[in-house]
Each structure stands twice: as C-alpha cells, then as structure tokens.
Amino acid sequence: MLKFKKLSIIFIILILASSIFSFSSTLPISINDDLGREITIKEYPKRIISLAPSSTEILFEIGAGDRLIGVTDYCNYPKEALTKEKVGGFSNPNIEKIISLKPDLIVLYKSFPKEVFNQLEKSLPNTSFIVLDPKTYEDVMKNIILLGKAVGKENEARKVYNNMLNGWLEIQKKVTSIKKSPKVLFLIWNDPFISVSPSTFLGDLLKKLKAKNIVENNEPEYPVLSLEYIISKNPDIIIIGEMSGISKDFIINHPILKNTNAVKNNKVFTVNDDLVFRPGPRLVEGFKALYKILYEN
Amino acid sequence: MKIKLFLLLLILIFLSIISVKIVDIEGNNEVRGVIIYNIRLPRTLLSIFVGGNLGIAGAILQSLFHNPLAEPHIIGLSSGALLGTTIYFLMAGSTWDIDPLFTPWSAILGSLFVLFLLLTFNQKFQSSNTLILLGVSLNSLLSSFTSLLLFLKQKTFQGVYFWILGGFNGKSWNHFYILLFYSLIGIPWAFLWRKKFNILFLSEEEIYSLGISLKKIQPLIIILLTFLIAPSVAVSGMIGFVGLISPHLMRVWETADYKWLIPSSYLAGSILLLSSDILSRVLFYPTEIPVGIITSFLGVPFFIYLLIKRQ
Amino acid sequence: MIKFLNINAGYETKKIVLKNFTWETPEKGFVGIIGPNGAGKSTIFRLLIRYIAPISGEIYLNNMDIKKYTQENLAKIIALLPQKPIWEPSLSVEEYISLGRYPHHPSWRPLSKKDIIRVNEIMILTDTIMLKKKKLHQLSGGELQRVIIARILAQDPQIILLDEPTNNLDPYYQISLLDKLRELSKEILIIANLHDINLASFYTDYVLALKNGIALSFGKTKEVLNCNLLNHLFNIRYTEINYKNKRIFLPIHITNQEEKS
Numbered sequence: 001m002l003k004f005k006k007l008s009i010i011f012i013i014l015i016l017a018s019s020i021f022s023f024s025s026t027l028p029i030s031i032n033d034d035l036g037r038e039i040t041i042k043e044y045p046k047r048i049i050s051l052a053p054s055s056t057e058i059l060f061e062i063g064a065g066d067r068l069i070g071v072t073d074y075c076n077y078p079k080e081a082l083t084k085e086k087v088g089g090f091s092n093p094n095i096e097k098i099i100s101l102k103p104d105l106i107v108l109y110k111s112f113p114k115e116v117f118n119q120l121e122k123s124l125p126n127t128s129f130i131v132l133d134p135k136t137y138e139d140v141m142k143n144i145i146l147l148g149k150a151v152g153k154e155n156e157a158r159k160v161y162n163n164m165l166n167g168w169l170e171i172q173k174k175v176t177s178i179k180k181s182p183k184v185l186f187l188i189w190n191d192p193f194i195s196v197s198p199s200t201f202l203g204d205l206l207k208k209l210k211a212k213n214i215v216e217n218n219e220p221e222y223p224v225l226s227l228e229y230i231i232s233k234n235p236d237i238i239i240i241g242e243m244s245g246i247s248k249d250f251i252i253n254h255p256i257l258k259n260t261n262a263v264k265n266n267k268v269f270t271v272n273d274d275l276v277f278r279p280g281p282r283l284v285e286g287f288k289a290l291y292k293i294l295y296e297n
Numbered sequence: 298m299k300i301k302l303f304l305l306l307l308i309l310i311f312l313s314i315i316s317v318k319i320v321d322i323e324g325n326n327e328v329r330g331v332i333i334y335n336i337r338l339p340r341t342l343l344s345i346f347v348g349g350n351l352g353i354a355g356a357i358l359q360s361l362f363h364n365p366l367a368e369p370h371i372i373g374l375s376s377g378a379l380l381g382t383t384i385y386f387l388m389a390g391s392t393w394d395i396d397p398l399f400t401p402w403s404a405i406l407g408s409l410f411v412l413f414l415l416l417t418f419n420q421k422f423q424s425s426n427t428l429i430l431l432g433v434s435l436n437s438l439l440s441s442f443t444s445l446l447l448f449l450k451q452k453t454f455q456g457v458y459f460w461i462l463g464g465f466n467g468k469s470w471n472h473f474y475i476l477l478f479y480s481l482i483g484i485p486w487a488f489l490w491r492k493k494f495n496i497l498f499l500s501e502e503e504i505y506s507l508g509i510s511l512k513k514i515q516p517l518i519i520i521l522l523t524f525l526i527a528p529s530v531a532v533s534g535m536i537g538f539v540g541l542i543s544p545h546l547m548r549v550w551e552t553a554d555y556k557w558l559i560p561s562s563y564l565a566g567s568i569l570l571l572s573s574d575i576l577s578r579v580l581f582y583p584t585e586i587p588v589g590i591i592t593s594f595l596g597v598p599f600f601i602y603l604l605i606k607r608q
Numbered sequence: 609m610i611k612f613l614n615i616n617a618g619y620e621t622k623k624i625v626l627k628n629f630t631w632e633t634p635e636k637g638f639v640g641i642i643g644p645n646g647a648g649k650s651t652i653f654r655l656l657i658r659y660i661a662p663i664s665g666e667i668y669l670n671n672m673d674i675k676k677y678t679q680e681n682l683a684k685i686i687a688l689l690p691q692k693p694i695w696e697p698s699l700s701v702e703e704y705i706s707l708g709r710y711p712h713h714p715s716w717r718p719l720s721k722k723d724i725i726r727v728n729e730i731m732i733l734t735d736t737i738m739l740k741k742k743k744l745h746q747l748s749g750g751e752l753q754r755v756i757i758a759r760i761l762a763q764d765p766q767i768i769l770l771d772e773p774t775n776n777l778d779p780y781y782q783i784s785l786l787d788k789l790r791e792l793s794k795e796i797l798i799i800a801n802l803h804d805i806n807l808a809s810f811y812t813d814y815v816l817a818l819k820n821g822i823a824l825s826f827g828k829t830k831e832v833l834n835c836n837l838l839n840h841l842f843n844i845r846y847t848e849i850n851y852k853n854k855r856i857f858l859p860i861h862i863t864n865q866e867e868k869s
Binding site: 035073086087088089091092093094095096097099100102110111112113114115116118119122123131133219220221222 | 328331332335336337391392393395396397400448449450451452458464466467468469578582583584585
C-alpha cells in the first residue's frame with residue numbers, strides 16, 4: 001500500500017514535471033514560417049496583430065486572444081474578435097494604424113500586398129512577422145502548431161491540432177467504405193454561376209471526402225460555369241455557400257437545374273462559408289458538415 | 298489667381314502630413330516621426346505630382362484632339378501600363394514573389410510598347426483625328442487582353458485589382474523618385490510649349506498657317522505625353538477623372554488660354570488628387586477607399602457649381 | 609510673290625489634282641481663283657502653307673525655294689483662312705487675336721509690349737476693340753468673322769489666302785469683308801477662292817481660272833473674265849450685263865458638247 005502511494009506520488013511528480021517542461025521550452029526559439037523565413041522569438045509576444053480572419057480564429061482558439069491588439073474588419077469569429085481594434089481590410093490595411101499600435105508580432109498570409117508588407121517591415125524593425133500560406137487541411141494544422149510555438153501556447157495548439165486530426169481520421173475511416181463518389185456542385189454565386197476548383201481548400205476537402213467535384217481544372221480557382229456544363233455533369237448534390245445569398249428555392253425551382261439529380265432527389269444544401277473556406281480551426285467543423293451533407297442526409 | 302491655388306495647395310499639404318485627426322496616433326514622437334516620414338510624406342508628394350501630371354496631360358490632349366472629353370487614359374498608354382504590370386504579376390506567379398520596386402518599371406515598359414505603336418502608326422497617318430481613333434482602339438484592345446489574362450488566371454487578379462483602382466497605399470519613397478525623374482523632364486517641357494497648345498487647338502490648316510508643322514510636332518507631343526502619363530500610372534494605377542476635369546475647372550475659373558491653363562491645370566490636378574487622398578483615408582477610417590472613387594465625388598459638384606456661377 | 613513651276617500635287621486617296629501647274633502671282637493686289645470643285649483650288653493653298661508637299665515641281669516664295677523656309681518664317685509671310693476654322697469657345701477675343709502673333713513671338717514667354725500694341729492696333733482697325741474681353745462663344749456671326757480676320761491680320765502677313773471666305777455670310781458681311789480685303793490688297797497680296805463669279809468680277813484685280821488641275825487662264829480680271837472662259841470652266845452658258853462700270857454674269861443654261869466653241 002505504501003509502495004503504491006510512493007509510486008503514484010513519484011508518477012504524479014513526473015507528470016507535473018514533464019508538463020512544466022512542455023509548457024516552457026527554453027527561449028529564444030527559432031521557427032520557420034510557410035515561406036521559409038526564419039523568425040527568432042526572444043520573448044513571447046504580448047501585442048499581436050492578426051491580418052486575416054483565419055489567423056484571428058487560430059489565436060483565439062489557442063488562448064492567445066487576450067494578446068490581440070488589432071484585427072481586420074472581416075474578423076468576425078469568435079464574438080470577442082468584434083471588440084478588438086480594427087486595422088482595415090486584409091488587402092488594404094491601414095498602415096499608419098498598424099504602426100501606431102506598436103505590435104511585436106504581426107501574422108499575415110501570402111496573399112497580402114507585398115508593398116504594404118515592405119512598408120511595415122521598414123517602419124517596424126523590432127516587430128516579428130509570420131507569413132502563412134496553407135494550401136491543404138494538413139497545412140492549416142501545421143499553421144496552428146506554428147502559431148502556438150510563436151506565442152508560447154504550444155500545448156493548447158496541440159490540443160486544437162489533435163482535435164482536427166481526430167476529426168479527419170474519423171471521417172477518413174467512414175469514407176473508406178464509400179464505393180460510389182457523389183458528383184458535387186458547390187456554388188458561391190448564381191449570376192453567373194461560379195464554383196470552386198480542386199485547388200482551393202474546399203476542393204481539397206471534397207477530395208478528401210471522396211466526392212467528385214464537377215469542376216475538374218485547377219485554374220481558374222473560381223470558375224464561371226455555363227448551364228450546359230452543369231447539366232452535362234449532372235451533379236448528385238448541390239451545395240450553396242450561405243454568403244452567396246442564393247436560396248435553396250432558387251435552385252429547386254430553376255427551370256434548367258431542376259433536371260439535375262440533385263434537385264430531383266432533393267439534395268440541395270447550404271453550408272456556412274466560413275467553415276469551409278477559412279484556413280482556421282473550424283475547418284474540422286466544415287469537414288464534418290460536408291460529410292453529413294454528402295453521406296448522412 | 299495662381300496665388301490662391303498655391304496657398305490652397307500648401308494648406309492641403311499641411312493637412313495631409315500633420316493633421317492628427319487622420320489618425321489617433323498614440324505613442325511617442327518617434328512613432329509619429331516614422332509615420333510622417335515613411336508614409337505620409339511620400340504619399341503627399343506622390344499625390345501632388347500624379348495629380349499635376351495628369352492635369353497637364355489632360356489639358357494637352359484636349360487641345361491636340363480639339364475635344365473637351367479627351368483625357369490621359371484614352372490614348373492607350375495607361376492600358377499599356379496595366380498590361381505590362383499584369384504580365385509581370387503573371388510571370389511572378391504570386392503577389393508575394395513580386396518585387397514592388399520593379400512593378401512601376403513593368404508598367405513603364407508596357408507604356409513604351411504602346412508609345413512605339415503610336416509613333417509607328419503616326420508616321421502613316423499624320424492627322425490628330427486618326428491618332429485619337431488609334432489610341433481609343435488600342436486602349437480597348439489592350440484592356441480586353443488584360444481582362445482576359447486576369448479572367449484566366451484569377452490568382453493574379455487579386456494583386457492587380459487594387460492597382461487598377463489606383464491609390465497610394467503602401468507607396469514608398471522609391472515610387473516617388475521614379476516619378477520625380479520623369480516629371481523633371483515632362484513638366485518643364487510642357488511649360489515651355491504652352492503657347493503651342495493654343496495653336497494646336499485650331500484646325501489643321503490654321504496650325505500650319507500659324508507656323509507649326511503638325512506632322513513634325515505630333516510625335517514629339519506623343520513622347521511628352523508619355524513622360525507625363527506613363528510614370529504616373531506606373532506608380533499609382535489608373536486614377537481617372539483628374540486629367541479630364543482639372544483643365545475644365547481652370548477653363549471655367551479663368552480662361553482657356555494655355556499660357557494660364559498649363560500651370561493651373563497642374564495645380565488643380567494636385568489639389569484635387571491630394572484632397573481625394575486625404576478624404577480616402579479619413580472617411581471610413583481605418584479602411585481606405587480607393588482614391589479614384591473620391592475624385593469624381595469631389596470634382597463634379599465643384600465643377601457644376603463653377604459652371605452655374607459663371608453663367 | 610509666288611511662283612509655281614510644273615507642280616504635280618495630289619492626295620493619296622484621289623488622283624493627282626494639280627497637273628503640271630505653273631503660275632506666277634503678282635506682288636500685290638486681289639487675286640480671285642475660280643473654277644469647279646476638285647479643280648485644285650484648296651490644294652494650291654495647302655501647298656503654300658506646306659500642309660502637303662508636291663509630288664514634283666518647285667514653289668518659290670519671294671524667289672526662295674519654299675522648302676527652305678522654317679514653318680515659323682513661312683507663317684510670318686503667309687496667312688491662311690480656311691473654309692472651316694476651329695476655335696476654342698471660351699477664349700477671349702483678345703487672346704484669340706493674339707494667337708496671330710505666334711509666328712513673330714513663338715517662345716514660351718508671354719507676348720512682348722510690341723506685340724500687344726500691334727494686337728490693339730489690329731482690333732481698332734477691324735472694329736473689334738470693344739469686344740476685347742468677350743468670350744468667343746458670346747459673339748454674333750458678324751463679330752466672329754471680324755475677329756477671325758483680325759487674327760489673320762495680326763500675323764502681319766505679306767500674303768493672305770482665303771478659302772471660300774464668303775460662303776456662310778449674309779450679304780452685309782460678304783460685302784464688308786470684300787471691301788476690307790480690297791483695301792488691304794493695295795499693300796499686300798490677297799488670294800481668294802471664290803464661288804461667286806460676280807463677287808470675283810466686282811472685287812478682284814486678277815483672276816486665275818482653274819480646271820482639272822490646270823491653269824486655264826490668268827490675267828487682269830477686266831481682260832480675262834468673260835463668258836467664253838466661264839463656259840469652258842463650268843459648262844454653263846452665261847450672258848454678260850454691264851451696269852455702271854460693273855460686269856455682271858448671268859448663268860443661262862447648261863451647255864452640251866456641240867455648243868462649246
């Protein structure tokens with residue numbers, strides 16, 4: 001009995017010790033962002049500006065939301081993001097505002113205008129910049145770890161990572177038994193009809209879900225589709241992004257589209273755009289939502 | 298008269314640079330200094346020179362084509378610049394791989410290509426009537442070609458989109474130096490030739506009769522216009538309306554005599570564009586509105602007011 | 609004084625307009641050019657201001673090859689009033705007339721005192737001085753005509769070319785313009801394309817008859833202008849009426865081939 005107690009105390013101490021170690025890896029650390037740039041973190045940043053809605057979501061999710069001092073106009077999740085100071089859009093941010101907030105870390109994506117980036121780098125020599133460029137679901141997961149390391153929230157980041165990983169594995173298991181790939185049309189606009197190519201995040205998710213996107217070419221990323229094309233491909237499922245403003249009724253009553261398998265079998269659905277387009281932690285929810293639409297309706 | 302304009306310009310420069318209303322700059326003087334020097338000063342100077350150059354170019358074109366609707370973008374130099382930039386962005390692959398310092402040069406290269414076409418065709422058709430038709434057709438063709446490229450390669454579209462709308466966000470001293478270099482040639486040249494533009498407004502026979510050989514001077518004017526227009530578009534994108542309205546504002550205000558019109562169109566263009574830039578930053582702070590949108594909102598009501606007052 | 613020697617000239621779209629055209633003008637006086645459309649009347653003027661160049665042949669102005677003049681020096685001697693002048697409506701009368709001084713003062717500097725005095729003299733001469741500050745679009749037809757002539761005169765030319773100057777004018781302005789030109793022609797050479805045969809008869813000292821690019825006849829109006837010439841020029845039978853020392857030509861009917869003598 002005593003031996004057991006002793007062992008368990010030692011065990012507990014060991015666990016605590018190892019968790020303390022994993023809480024604080026020794027600074028300074030060196031990390032590489034998605035562009036291969038090396039960023040040295042001497043001190044965990046206390047004033048962070050996020051220049052995209054997805055990085056805002058990641059930072060909140062890993063518990064660094066309180067250190068955010070600036071976000072874009074489009075950062076709308078979680079609710080707390082709406083209370084943060086706004087610095088403009090993500091293609092035309094207000095440089096002066098950003099500089100005056102004196103951030104020590106700025107997170108941005110590769111699609112950010114280079115000129116503005118150069119200006120910011122020049123005007124803020126003591127600020128670290130992390131540039132992200134995720135192309136797939138896995139890349140997003142890696143982004144989360146990266147940001148976790150950069151702000152000293154590696155454990156929390158790992159939890160989010162695991163959550164995403166589990167979600168993926170779960171769905172992957174379910175999907176292996178799918179024999180017939182449903183043909184999917186995802187609409188983001190209806191006048192003209194615009195869909196998404198396989199080279200987008202969404203396209204990647206659909207691929208992982210073994211769905212067959214009726215758009216086959218990688219370019220353009222958001223192709224305009226003719227009615228003839230849509231009909232000739234005859235999608236089994238039509239998914240509408242909620243932000244497109246297209247109503248289900250519009251599709252169901254459309255004189256041409258009502259001849260598709262999707263409408264005939266009542267397989268027209270909507271999904272929250274932010275869940276499937278944003279390279280952030282909620283991608284796993286989007287993934288699950290898509291699975292439900294495709295196979296559990 | 299010109300003194301009034303000068304004073305107005307000075308006030309605007311002051312506002313653009315120093316006004317604290319534009320941003321609630323907390324922090325110390327060092328931060329303010331960085332912002333003023335790195336960001337506001339180049340922007341202000343760029344607005345002045347781009348607005349001025351486009352104003353003069355518009356005045357010259359209205360004389361050359363005897364047409365009050367003529368403005369800098371109709372002769373195709375601007376769409377050449379746009380095409381040059383688009384091709385560069387395409388070749389670079391993504392907006393990140395673009396060197397912002399090279400972008401203006403890709404635009405200038407595009408314009409030079411158009412200049413070459415214009416001069417070649419001008420050899421054959423020496424009248425200004427054919428030149429305007431040529432310019433308009435080139436404009437159309439190049440814009441369509443650019444649109445096609447952007448449509449097929451949507452990734453490039455993002456980078457080019459804001460360039461098309463025109464604006465000074467993110468522009469640095471380097472952009473200004475490029476513009477300054479060409480302006481130091483173009484502006485004095487336009488000034489020295491200002492009396493000629495009065496004559497060019499007349500019919501072709503009258504032009505020769507008054508001592509100007511149109512066939513000799515037309516290619517030189519095309520080159521002068523390139524000096525004025527191409528670098529302006531190269532550093533700030535397509536800003537419309539300034540080149541069209543500035544000369545008209547000054548015509549109504551005072552006179553159509555080009556001795557007055559050339560320098561005053563410069564000042565009017567600078568004032569219009571600088572005011573628009575200030576408003577574009579202030580109106581929906583911190584989001585910045587593309588400056589090309591503001592210029593018509595500012596310019597048109599004032600123009601109509603002047604027209605009514607002069608009646 | 610102008611000499612045309614064996615001039616062949618034309619435009620790319622049409623055939624050759626002037627064929628082996630040879631002509632020498634007097635030093636001063638009022639010359640009227642008459643002839644059917646397409647005869648080459650406007651072409652002569654365009655050659656003189658070097659708007660177009662001849663295909664072959666030479667032109668001499670004051671005994672010097674016209675090609676050797678700079679455009680500015682040419683403009684100090686020859687002034688042209690075309691059929692359809694263009695002007696900027698918001699220019700003031702004074703500014704517009706001052707444009708005529710350009711060949712004498714082309715530099716970027718504003719006009720010299722001398723030029724300004726000259727412009728004022730011209731405005732008094734042409735009865736436009738009271739319109740000085742008005743804008744062109746505020747002028748009546750007659751005022752505009754005087755102002756345009758004033759601009760031509762401000763060039764201080766030795767030779768004035770007028771391409772159908774009376775076309776759009778009502779009789780009052782036609783006559784006042786021609787009276788003025790006749791005055792001027794005592795000092796300088798005036799060459800005018802005229803459609804109206806009778807105006808040519810009343811006002812010109814010399815007549816050049818042009819048909820199919822060739823000079824049919826040139827000489828003093830009194831001697832050269834007659835029904836025979838007009839028949840050849842226009843294929844119309846005219847009859848001549850004399851009234852108070854003026855010769856009036858009335859068209860009777862179109863002639864056919866046999867009637868031509």
